Every structure is written in C-alpha cells, then in structure tokens.
Amino acid sequence: MCRGVQHPIRGLFLRSYLAQVSRDKLPEIGSDYEGDANTVMDAVEFVLQNFTEMNKLWVRIQHQGPGTVREKQEKERNELRDLVGKNLHVLGQIEGVDLEMYKETVLPRVLEQVVNCKDKLAQYYLMECIIQVFPDEYHLQTLEALLAACTQLMPTVDTKIVLTQLMDRLSNYAASSPDVLHEFLQVEAFAKLSNAIGKVIDTQLEMPIVGAMTLFVSLLTFTLRVHPDRLDYVDQVLGACVVKLSSVPKLEDSRAMKQVVALLSAPLEKYSDIVTALTLSNYPRVMDHLDDGTNKVMAMLIIQSIMKNDTCISTADKVEVLFELIKGLIKDLDGTNVEELDEEDFQEEQNSVARLIHMLDNEEPEEMLKIIYVVRKHLMTGGPQRLPFTVPPLVFSAVRLVRQLEAQGGNIAGEDVPATLRKIFQILNQTIEALSSIPCPELALRLYLQCAEAASDCDLEPVAYEFFTQAFILYEEEIADSKAQVTAIHLIVGTLQRINVFGVENRDTLTHKATGYSARLLKKPDQCRAVYACSHLFWVDDPEGIKDGERVLLCLRRALRIANAAQQMVNATRGSSGPVTLFVEILNKYIYFFEKGNPHITPSDIQSLIELINTEMLSDNGNTTIHSDPFFSSTLRYIRFQKQKGGVMGEKYDSIKL
Structure with a gap:
C-alpha cells in the first residue's frame, strides 16, 4: 500500500503507521532481529527510505487544490510535520549508528533530501530536527556538511534561527568538559561557522539587518x-559586524539596534573587565x-561594568579608547541639543562620568599625568x-597626583618635582578658569581654594597666592547673591586659616581682603559672624602658627559693634x-581665645559681655529670664563647670561672677 500512489495526507499517516509498527522490529544492535542477513545498515536504509517518501508526500500537500486555500494547507502541513520528524528521531535512537555511519550515510542522505525538496517549511523544520535529534559530538565532526547545507537553503528560510x-548546542557541549575544547580546535569550528555565516548573509540579500546582527x-x-x-576571534566577529553595518546607510531598526547593544555587552559580561574590551580594535x-x-545607553553600560567590577584604568592609551567609547556622554553629538534632554537622566549620566574619572589611576606619576591630560582634552x-x-x-x-608627588619626591620623566607640580597647577588653573567662565563661580571658587591648600602643602607660596587671587576676583566680580557671598567668605576664611605657607606680606594682604569683604556683607548678622570668624586668621592653634592676640581682640570688638548695631535695628x-x-x-569666641592663652582677652572682657547679654535679655519688657536662651544657659553652665573643676583653668575663671 505504501508503494502505491497515495493522497499525500493519507500516505503520510500510512507511512507513519508503518514506522510505528516496525520500530521494535528493526535489526539494530542487541535486537532479536539482528543477524547475518539483517544488519544495522538495513534498519538505517529502511528508515531513510520511509523518511524520504514521507517528506515528498508532505511537500506535495501544498500543491493540492486551488491556490485560494494555500494558507489553510500551510496550517495543515505545519500540524503534520511531526509525522516526518519522527523518522529522524528513530534514526537518532538506532543502536549501532556510530559517527562513521552517520557521517558517511545518514547525514548526507538526510541533507540531500532537505536541500532538494526546495520547500521553505520543510527545510526549516528538518534542519531544526537534525540539530535537536543527533548528538552534539556528531554535529561537531560533521560541521562542514551541516553548514554547507545551511548556505544552500531557500532564501526565504530563517537560517539565522x-x-x-x-x-x-555546540557551545553548551564545549562547556560540558574541558577535554571537548580540544576537539573544537581540531575541527576549526570558529572558522567554519564564521565563513558559513558570512556566506548566508552575502547570499540572502533579502535578510533584514536585524537577522545579520542576530x-x-x-x-x-x-x-x-x-x-x-x-x-x-572576538575582534574578527566585531569586524564582520562593522562591514555589514557599513553597507547600511543608517541603522534605524530598533530591533537591530538592540542586537548591536547585545553584541557590545557580551564581552563586558564575559570578561568582567573593560580593559579587555579596550584592546578590541573593532569595538569602538x-x-x-x-x-x-543607544550610544549613551551603551556608554552607561560600560561605566556600570567598570563600577561593578571595580576596574582601574591605568594607562593613558586605554583611557583614550575608553573616552572615545563613551563620547556620547561627554560631548554633544551631531544634532543633539542638551536643552531637550531629560534633566534627571542628564544628571545621572554626568554623575556616572564623574565617578568614572576616579577609577582612572596609576601609581606612576608620569603615566598619571598623561591620563590627566587625556581626560582634560575630552572633558573640555x-x-x-x-x-x-x-x-x-x-x-x-590632579590634586591627588600633586600630593602623591609631594610625598614621593624624586624625579619624574627627567624633571624635578617642583617643575612638574607647577605644570599640574597650571593645568588646574586653566581647567577651573573654563568652569568660571560658564559661569559657575561658586563651584570654581571652591576648587580654587582646594588648589590653594594643595599648593600650600607643597610649599609653593606664589602658586597658592595666585589661586587665592583668582578666588577673590571671582568673589568680587561674579558672586552677587548674598547667601552665596556668606558661604564664600566662610570658605575663604577657613582655607586661609589652615594655610601656613604665606609670608607676612602676602598673609596680611589676604587677611585684610577677607576681613574687608566680611564687613561689607549685606546683612548685619552675616557681617558679625564673618568678622568674628576672621579672628581665627590671627590666632592659629599650632606651635608654628601666627598668634596676634591684639588683632584677634580687634576683630571680636568689631563683631561686637556690628552685633550691637543689629540689636538696635x-x-x-x-x-x-x-x-x-x-x-x-x-x-x-572670647572664651575660646581666653582658654587658648590670648593675653589680650581678659576675664573682665568676658564679665562685661555676660552682663551685656543679661541686660539685653531682661530689657525685653521684663518677661525674659536668663534661662530662656538655651545657648546662653549652656555657656554659663560651662563656665561654672570650669570654676568648680579647679586647676589652672579654674583659676582663670575665678574672677568671673555669674
């Protein structure tokens, strides 16, 4: 009956029945039917012949009936495909089908049928069956034949899947045992796969770009x-991708874009080290x-990989490549308007770049200086x-490098350390100047002061003075907001108080400027606080620090006059x-300097100030008690404690009456 001319669907079911009833009667190794007259080859021939005839019947279904029912026929064929595939499943289970027989007989016959049937559905399904049914080892050893068949499939077949x-399958097989990897090298699996994929992409001109990227x-x-x-090998794959992308005028397919991102993300995930990816010439x-x-998305993924793995980028060359990769976050690309960007996203991106800069480090000062040059070139x-x-x-x-150089001493690239330090400070000055011209004066002022302190630690008085000069110029010309002025004055005073590199003349000039600005603040309370803060400029609690008690007292008295004027207002x-x-x-403040041993601050000064405060508090219509101000109460409690404790400090406070 099977050999007769059949209706394709009836013939399929009949041969399927034949395959089913004959399964346990095949003369495979170990079966009751194996003998001299019946061999494994007979079993293979029987199943192959049945498979060939069933596939022909299955393909013929599409030619039955008028073209108007073609869609229905395709649906029916799709539902019947497992009947054909069972033959391949049987072939894969026959005991005695070794690699040699599979290589010489089974695979060539099956592939011949797949290629010659010229049917999209059949070719796709049968290739899928071959891959799933037969062992991975067989696929590896017959890789060339399999890939050759893939290149001969109909152009409409989804070969990429x-x-x-x-x-x-092959990569899972490779991961199963270390010994297997040697087999992959012997058969040159990568070269064969790469060539086959190149041929498929070149021959299937209608393949969308997303297919090639997949x-x-x-x-x-x-x-x-x-x-x-x-x-x-990795770089070779990326290079082939570049060639394909170059043939497309513009990559606009969002699905293809996602595949490109997946392609670029794979090395980051595998190596957990961006430094490895930076050695790939085709990556950028x-x-x-x-x-x-998408460029920004990929740049963020690169930065996140660096942060996650705590990767340190330690050479200028690699930093150059890295900043080329993330240039979408560093500068405006063609047609990009920063004003149109989401503010929250923009801030997150820039904060990521800022964190990245701290991951660039090298213990060798010479290389670190090169890194700073590269980073500055890109950031500007x-x-x-x-x-x-x-x-x-x-x-x-850069300041960290300055302190590193100052601590190490010695030479760097044939130059002495002071010359190199001056060069770095010059770079810093130019960099902050660019920031102050944006304008962003408050931030620039803070950075100038940081650099001034670093220069002081390196014993470079002219450099530190220059940074202070720049800070004062910014204060005078750019900072107009009263709150910002108050903050700036306290920063200036605090920094100047910590610096001990200045000679008498330079220090007098700077302290005079600072006290002058303090006294000219808009609000009286702000003036008062800034002026008494300036008193610390004349008394530094350090064995070698300045101790000018008279000028401290002048500052405090001036602050007291301003406070009195504010009170009257x-x-x-x-x-x-x-x-x-x-x-x-x-x-x-009086108490602080009194305890520090300033001879110009006497117990009578403190006594007078306490009485003044008491008078002011009691004059508020007689309703205010001394204890209504917690700050004042705490101060008096401290003085009582010092008196009760006795000793040298207690004697100092003895004459003060509370």
Missing part, C-alpha cells in the same frame, strides 16, 4: 564560551554605528552643562529687645 540553535550575536556568544582566550567602530540615544569639549559635573573630579584627581523695629544669639556667639 537554525544557525543560532546549532551554535547554542547571527553575529550568536557567533560572538559561541566564541566567548568556546574560545574565551581568543580575543582575535561598532559603537560608531549606534544612534545617539563637554559644553557648559556638563563641565560643572566633570571638572571637579578631574581637579581632585531689631529693637527699633519690634519695639522690644531682640534675640541675643549674636552676643552669645561672640561670648563663646
């Missing part, structure tokens, strides 16, 4: 799993084909919106006494 499944992703995944040590060439948005192209985020970490990296406005906080703050 077939090849992807094959590579997945194939490259699968090949790269296979390469990273099977040959993780062969970076040249692939990134050049991403659109601006960032534009006014980016510089406030990226300049501070660059400045602190409040009294005039309210019609009653105002808070005495400023007086109490000044009292605490």
Whole structure:
C-alpha cells in the first residue's frame, strides 16, 4: 500500500503507521532481529527510505487544490510535520549508528533530501530536527556538511534561527568538559561557522539587518564560551559586524539596534573587565554605528561594568579608547541639543562620568599625568552643562597626583618635582578658569581654594597666592547673591586659616581682603559672624602658627559693634529687645581665645559681655529670664563647670561672677 500512489495526507499517516509498527522490529544492535542477513545498515536504509517518501508526500500537500486555500494547507502541513520528524528521531535512537555511519550515510542522505525538496517549511523544520535529534559530538565532526547545507537553503528560510540553535548546542557541549575544547580546535569550528555565516548573509540579500546582527550575536556568544582566550576571534566577529553595518546607510531598526547593544555587552559580561574590551580594535567602530540615544545607553553600560567590577584604568592609551567609547556622554553629538534632554537622566549620566574619572589611576606619576591630560582634552569639549559635573573630579584627581608627588619626591620623566607640580597647577588653573567662565563661580571658587591648600602643602607660596587671587576676583566680580557671598567668605576664611605657607606680606594682604569683604556683607548678622570668624586668621592653634592676640581682640570688638548695631535695628523695629544669639556667639569666641592663652582677652572682657547679654535679655519688657536662651544657659553652665573643676583653668575663671 505504501508503494502505491497515495493522497499525500493519507500516505503520510500510512507511512507513519508503518514506522510505528516496525520500530521494535528493526535489526539494530542487541535486537532479536539482528543477524547475518539483517544488519544495522538495513534498519538505517529502511528508515531513510520511509523518511524520504514521507517528506515528498508532505511537500506535495501544498500543491493540492486551488491556490485560494494555500494558507489553510500551510496550517495543515505545519500540524503534520511531526509525522516526518519522527523518522529522524528513530534514526537518532538506532543502536549501532556510530559517527562513521552517520557521517558517511545518514547525514548526507538526510541533507540531500532537505536541500532538494526546495520547500521553505520543510527545510526549516528538518534542519531544526537534525540539530535537536543527533548528538552534539556528531554535529561537531560533521560541521562542514551541516553548514554547507545551511548556505544552500531557500532564501526565504530563517537560517539565522537554525544557525543560532546549532551554535547554542555546540557551545553548551564545549562547556560540558574541558577535554571537548580540544576537539573544537581540531575541527576549526570558529572558522567554519564564521565563513558559513558570512556566506548566508552575502547570499540572502533579502535578510533584514536585524537577522545579520542576530547571527553575529550568536557567533560572538559561541566564541566567548568556546574560545574565551581568543580575543582575535572576538575582534574578527566585531569586524564582520562593522562591514555589514557599513553597507547600511543608517541603522534605524530598533530591533537591530538592540542586537548591536547585545553584541557590545557580551564581552563586558564575559570578561568582567573593560580593559579587555579596550584592546578590541573593532569595538569602538561598532559603537560608531549606534544612534545617539543607544550610544549613551551603551556608554552607561560600560561605566556600570567598570563600577561593578571595580576596574582601574591605568594607562593613558586605554583611557583614550575608553573616552572615545563613551563620547556620547561627554560631548554633544551631531544634532543633539542638551536643552531637550531629560534633566534627571542628564544628571545621572554626568554623575556616572564623574565617578568614572576616579577609577582612572596609576601609581606612576608620569603615566598619571598623561591620563590627566587625556581626560582634560575630552572633558573640555563637554559644553557648559556638563563641565560643572566633570571638572571637579578631574581637579581632585590632579590634586591627588600633586600630593602623591609631594610625598614621593624624586624625579619624574627627567624633571624635578617642583617643575612638574607647577605644570599640574597650571593645568588646574586653566581647567577651573573654563568652569568660571560658564559661569559657575561658586563651584570654581571652591576648587580654587582646594588648589590653594594643595599648593600650600607643597610649599609653593606664589602658586597658592595666585589661586587665592583668582578666588577673590571671582568673589568680587561674579558672586552677587548674598547667601552665596556668606558661604564664600566662610570658605575663604577657613582655607586661609589652615594655610601656613604665606609670608607676612602676602598673609596680611589676604587677611585684610577677607576681613574687608566680611564687613561689607549685606546683612548685619552675616557681617558679625564673618568678622568674628576672621579672628581665627590671627590666632592659629599650632606651635608654628601666627598668634596676634591684639588683632584677634580687634576683630571680636568689631563683631561686637556690628552685633550691637543689629540689636538696635531689631529693637527699633519690634519695639522690644531682640534675640541675643549674636552676643552669645561672640561670648563663646572670647572664651575660646581666653582658654587658648590670648593675653589680650581678659576675664573682665568676658564679665562685661555676660552682663551685656543679661541686660539685653531682661530689657525685653521684663518677661525674659536668663534661662530662656538655651545657648546662653549652656555657656554659663560651662563656665561654672570650669570654676568648680579647679586647676589652672579654674583659676582663670575665678574672677568671673555669674
């Protein structure tokens, strides 16, 4: 009946029945039917013949009936495909079908039928069956034949899925045992797969770009799993991707873009080290084909990989390549308008770049200086919106190098350390100047002061003075907001107080400027606090520090006059006494310098100030008690404690009456 001319569907079911009832009667090794007259080859021939005839019947279904029912026929054929595939399943289970028989007989006959049937559905399904049914070892040893068949499939067959499944099977097989890897090297699996994929992409002109990218992703995944040590293979895959992308005017397919991102992400995930990816010459060439948005996404993934793995980029060359990769975050790409970007996303991106800068380090000062030059070159192209985020970490990296050089001494690249330090400070000055011209004066002022302190630690008085000069110029010309002025003055005073490199003349000039600015602040309370803060400029609690008690007292008295003027203004406005906080703050400064041994601060000064505060508090219509101000109460409690404790300090406070 099977040999007769059959209706294709009836013939399929009849032969399927034949395969089913004959399964346990095949003369395979170990079966009751094996003998001299019946061999494994007979079993294989029987199943192959049945498979061939069933496939022909299955393909014929599409030619039955009018063309109007073609869609229905395709659906029926899809439902019947397992009947044909069972033959391949039986072939894979026959005991005695070794690699040699599979290589010489089984696979050639099956592939011949697959290629010659010229049917899209049959070719796709049968190739899928071959990959799933037969052992991975057989696939590896017959890889050339399998790939040759893939290149001969109909152009409409989705070859990328077939090849992807094959590579997945092979890569899993490679991971199963270290001994297997030697087999992959012997058969040159990568070269054969790479050539086959190239042929498929070249011959299937209608293949969308997303299909080609999917194939490259699968090949790269296979390469990273099977040959993780062969970076040249990885770079070769990326190079083939570049060639394909170059043939497309513009990559606009979002699915293809995702595949490119997957391609670029794979080396990062495998090696957990961006330094390895930086050695791949084609990596940045692939990134050049991403659109601006995707380029930024990929740049963020690179930075996240560096942060996650705590990777240190230690050479200027690698930093150059890295910043080329993340240039989408560093500067405006073609057609990008920063104003149109989401502010939160933009800040997150720039903060990521700022964190990245701290991951660039080298213990060799000469190389670290080169890194700073490279980073500065790239960051200066960032534009006014980016510089406030990226300049501070660059400045602190350079300051760290300064302190490293100052600690090490010795020579660097044939130059003495002071010359190199001056060169670095010159770079810092130019960098911060670019920031101050944005304008972003408050941040620039802070950075100038940081550099001044670093220069002081290196005993470079002229450099430190120059940075202070720049800070004062910024204060005078750019900082107009009263709150910002207050903050700036306290920063200037605090930094100047810590610096001991200045000679008498330079220090007098700077302290005079600072006290002058303090006294000219807009609000009286701000003036008062800034002026009494300046008192610390004349008394540094350090064995070698300045100790000018007379000028300390002048500052405190000036602050007291300003506080008194502020109190009178409040009294005039309210019609009653105002808070005495400023007086109490000044009292605490008197106590501080009194305990530090300033001979110009006497117990009578403290006594007078306490009485003044009491008077002011009691004058508020008689309703305010001394204990209503917690700050003042705490101060008096401290004085009582010192008196009760006795000793040298207790004797100092004995004459003060509370």
